[in-house]
Amino acid sequence: MPAVDLAEGGEVLFGSIRLEVLHTPGHTEGSVCLLARDEGLLFSGATLFAGSFGRVDLPGGSPEAMAESLARLSRLADPISVLPGHGPETTIGRERAWLELVAREGRLPI
Numbered sequence: 001m002p003a004v005d006l007a008e009g010g011e012v013l014f015g016s017i018r019l020e021v022l023h024t025p026g027h028t029e030g031s032v033c034l035l036a037r038d039e040g041l042l043f044s045g046a047t048l049f050a051g052s053f054g055r056v057d058l059p060g061g062s063p064e065a066m067a068e069s070l071a072r073l074s075r076l077a078d079p080i081s082v083l084p085g086h087g088p089e090t091t092i093g094r095e096r097a098w099l100e101l102v103a104r105e106g107r108l109p110i
Contacts, residue, residue, distance in 0.1 A: 026066025
């Protein structure tokens with residue numbers, strides 16, 4: 001039994017920080033990102049890394065779902081800081097070019 005339901009559109013309060021749940025499947029079926037809109041932070045887990053994205057070849061992974069999730073993240077504002085599950089932090093603006101390519105083509109880069 002999960003302690004918190006991380007369903008699309010849900011909110012998680014972390015002190016005074018409100019985290020919006022964004023369902024971003026691709027790495028796994030239940031992958032989510034947590035967006036702290038007021039603070040300009042995106043906790044991206046294994047969806048978005050600096051210059052890359054999470055694996056899609058594990059059970060429950062899907063290249064098509066990952067492409068849709070990354071396209072969704074491409075619509076966020078440039079200044080939003082991305083804090084991935086591992087690796088260096090980045091911003092949506094730094095990742096914009098390849099995220100928009102994924103959104104336009106509807107597929108992951110080769």
